[in-house]
Amino acid sequence: MAEERWSSRLGVIMAVAGSAVGLGNFLRFPGQAAQYGGGAFMIAYFISLLVIGLPICWAEWTMGRLAGQHGLHSSPGVFHYFLRPRWGKYVGVIGVVVPVIIYMYYVVIESWCLGYAVNFLTGGLNFHSVEAAGDFFAAFIGAKENGFSVGFHLDQVGNYLILVFILNFILIYRGIAKGIEWFCNWAMPALLVLALVILVRVLTLGAPDPAHPDYNVVNGLGFMWNPEKVVVERVLEGAWVKEREVVGASAIAAAGAGVRADPSTRLRTVGVIEQLLKPQLWLAAAGQIFFSLSVGFGVILTYASYLSRKDDVVLSGLSATSANEFCEVGLGGLITLPAAFAFLGVAGVAGMGTFALGFQVLPLVFAKLPLGWFFGSAFFFLLFLAAITSSLSMLQPGIAFLEEALKIGRRQSVAILGFITAAGSAFVVYFSKDLKALDTLDFWVGTFLIFILATIQILVFSWGFGVDRGLAEADRGAAFPIPRFFAPVMKFLCPAFLITIFCLWVLVNVFGVTFGGRPAEFSGYVKDLFIAPDPVAWMSVGLVAAFALFVALLCARAPAYSRPIPREELP
Amino acid sequence: MTLGGWFVMIVSVGSVTALFLWCLWKVFTTPEETEKLHGFSFETPDEAEENRPAAADAGQIGSGKLPKGAHEQPDP
Numbered sequence: 001m002a003e004e005r006w007s008s009r010l011g012v013i014m015a016v017a018g019s020a021v022g023l024g025n026f027l028r029f030p031g032q033a034a035q036y037g038g039g040a041f042m043i044a045y046f047i048s049l050l051v052i053g054l055p056i057c058w059a060e061w062t063m064g065r066l067a068g069q070h071g072l073h074s075s076p077g078v079f080h081y082f083l084r085p086r087w088g089k090y091v092g093v094i095g096v097v098v099p100v101i102i103y104m105y106y107v108v109i110e111s112w113c114l115g116y117a118v119n120f121l122t123g124g125l126n127f128h129s130v131e132a133a134g135d136f137f138a139a140f141i142g143a144k145e146n147g148f149s150v151g152f153h154l155d156q157v158g159n160y161l162i163l164v165f166i167l168n169f170i171l172i173y174r175g176i177a178k179g180i181e182w183f184c185n186w187a188m189p190a191l192l193v194l195a196l197v198i199l200v201r202v203l204t205l206g207a208p209d210p211a212h213p214d215y216n217v218v219n220g221l222g223f224m225w226n227p228e229k230v231v232v233e234r235v236l237e238g239a240w241v242k243e244r245e246v247v248g249a250s251a252i253a254a255a256g257a258g259v260r261a262d263p264s265t266r267l268r269t270v271g272v273i274e275q276l277l278k279p280q281l282w283l284a285a286a287g288q289i290f291f292s293l294s295v296g297f298g299v300i301l302t303y304a305s306y307l308s309r310k311d312d313v314v315l316s317g318l319s320a321t322s323a324n325e326f327c328e329v330g331l332g333g334l335i336t337l338p339a340a341f342a343f344l345g346v347a348g349v350a351g352m353g354t355f356a357l358g359f360q361v362l363p364l365v366f367a368k369l370p371l372g373w374f375f376g377s378a379f380f381f382l383l384f385l386a387a388i389t390s391s392l393s394m395l396q397p398g399i400a401f402l403e404e405a406l407k408i409g410r411r412q413s414v415a416i417l418g419f420i421t422a423a424g425s426a427f428v429v430y431f432s433k434d435l436k437a438l439d440t441l442d443f444w445v446g447t448f449l450i451f452i453l454a455t456i457q458i459l460v461f462s463w464g465f466g467v468d469r470g471l472a473e474a475d476r477g478a479a480f481p482i483p484r485f486f487a488p489v490m491k492f493l494c495p496a497f498l499i500t501i502f503c504l505w506v507l508v509n510v511f512g513v514t515f516g517g518r519p520a521e522f523s524g525y526v527k528d529l530f531i532a533p534d535p536v537a538w539m540s541v542g543l544v545a546a547f548a549l550f551v552a553l554l555c556a557r558a559p560a561y562s563r564p565i566p567r568e569e570l571p
Numbered sequence: 572m573t574l575g576g577w578f579v580m581i582v583s584v585g586s587v588t589a590l591f592l593w594c595l596w597k598v599f600t601t602p603e604e605t606e607k608l609h610g611f612s613f614e615t616p617d618e619a620e621e622n623r624p625a626a627a628d629a630g631q632i633g634s635g636k637l638p639k640g641a642h643e644q645p646d647p
Contacts, residue, residue, distance in 0.1 A: 012605045013598050019610035039576065046583060073617075184612060225580040296579075303611045312607035317595040320610060324595060326591040330584050393611035410621040442606040456623035 017323035018184035022390030025328040030336035040275030044285035053289040059461035068305025074401035095298030104424030109162035113384035120377035144431035192384040194344040219248040220341030279504035287447030294456030314478035405423035405558035440540040
């Protein structure tokens with residue numbers, strides 16, 4: 001009996017972890033940490049987790065559950081319930097746009113995972129050089145030219161994308177509970193064990209390339225965790241400009257000798273505070289927290305709306321958060337980034353794109369394992385399964401919205417959503433050159449829009465609904481109450497933090513405002529739209545705008561979001 | 572890797588691991604918590620309703636109503 005209880009409790013934990021863990025933990029997080037320089041990103045990341053991630057996660061669970069008691073299950077419905085004026089529902093449009101647009105590129109990456117699992121089995125991924133791994137990946141996803149990935153060989157992504165897309169919709173159409181239960185009970189623990197095996201192998205890699213002894217795992221950990229950076233700077237037009245970063249004692253000594261020989265260069269230690277003054281870094285760190293925890297997605301709002309008031313939203317939110325963080329920081333980050341540094345060095349790590357790092361680096365790790373083809377295939381297949389559970393959850397907000405707005409059944413909603421997401425995924429997979437479409441959507445939706453929705457949610461929860469009422473509502477059915485020091489955090493610190501980051505980001509990256517005499521640094525994503533316009537970046541943003549308009553029009557016509565909330569049901 | 576790097580890494584990895592273990596302990600020791608803890612993997616009421624032909628015939632789908640017992644009414 002006792003054993004049965006333990007197994008059911010373990011099953012519940014695995015169910016929570018299984019639905020929370022996905023590609024964001026093992027692939028997006030290392031890519032983001034690498035892109036934003038490691039150490040300082042991690043500090044911003046942990047501050048974001050405590051100050052905004054966890055509080056907004058709890059706020060979202062609570063808001064969703066309360067609105068669900070009154071029959072509203074989509075993001076426009078939840079905001080209609082909490083804001084009440086006629087425009088309230090339009091705020092919720094973001095909560096439908098975000099999961100549906102992210103789904104469009106998320107399934108493409110899922111298909112990469114499946115493709116890698118198959119190619120490991122066929123021996124196509126036994127690489128011994130960084131160049132070979134990079135060339136395969138570029139050809140596989142069509143990074144060199146638009147449309148090049150749309151092929152149907154084993155080493156092209158076309159077959160896998162169709163298979164993954166059909167599988168997703170069969171699962172969501174026919175019901176997913178049993179399939180996900182199997183995954184959570186078996187595949188999730190297997191993924192964790194396998195990740196631990198890979199972690200041990202990565203930490204014992206040493207310096208895989210004898211020609212570059214500085215490219216080693218300890219320096220890789222240093223790149224990720226050192227709070228201070230050492231950089232070589234060169235004077236250009238009277239100003240010192242960063243040339244490269246150096247990590248490790250011998251690399252710093254060699255760089256010092258080079259600097260002494262060239263007076264136009266200098267070696268400088270960049271402190272934590274200076275690194276943390278970049279708003280783009282904070283936006284990315286907060287965005288990664290939101291992406292991992294599914295906060296600001298609309299997903300929690302929808303799923304929480306199906307819960308009863310006796311369900312525990314506090315421990316549910318915290319358990320999902322802790323499982324995510326354990327997989328992300330303890331496994332995903334410690335595996336991919338140090339391995340990437342060991343094979344590519346600091347210069348190679350930074351320019352790989354958000355999701356690409358793991359696909360180019362992990363095959364090299366598996367090549368150094370006995371039975372590497374088996375472990376590689378198993379790892380990418382389990383990652384594919386983990387991704388499926390996440391992508392299925394991204395469809396539910398869209399399905400719930402169409403059901404509510406159009407008064408149609410689930411299967412009709414699934415069919416409409418299938419058509420829309422198929423068109424979007426085809427766009428992402430076709431415009432594959434330099435992953436421009438995917439990266440643009442991932443920033444403007446996967447970071448920017450999520451950030452906006454999360455900010456609105458915490459304002460509605462803390463100021464609109466009232467933080468004390470909100471915390472009391474969250475505590476219903478909870479195994480423990482939310483500690484009350486989170487009340488001022490939710491009411492003052494969290495909104496101030498989010499609004500400050502946002503305003504600074506806009507000032508620096510959109511308007512080119514500079515601080516401390518440094519040259520203006522526009523975000524690459526802003527450059528792609530306004531400074532050096534890129535047609536694919538514009539089409540990607542246009543896709544988001546068109547879908548948002550479609551959702552807003554449905555909202556405008558939906559009776560469910562027009563009826564006044566009866567006085568006795570008011571929040 | 573600097574001393575500061577080791578410190579930040581050990582504190583960060585240690586704290587997320589400790590938090591995960593604490594959540595496991597809390598779930599294992601809180602009575603009836605298995606009934607109250609949820610991720611995104613349960614069968615949603617609209618899905619359950621769709622899988623019941625009788626309910627579909629009655630035209631309840633998409634009405635915003637939930638199947639009986641799928642979730643409870645608000646506490647008074």
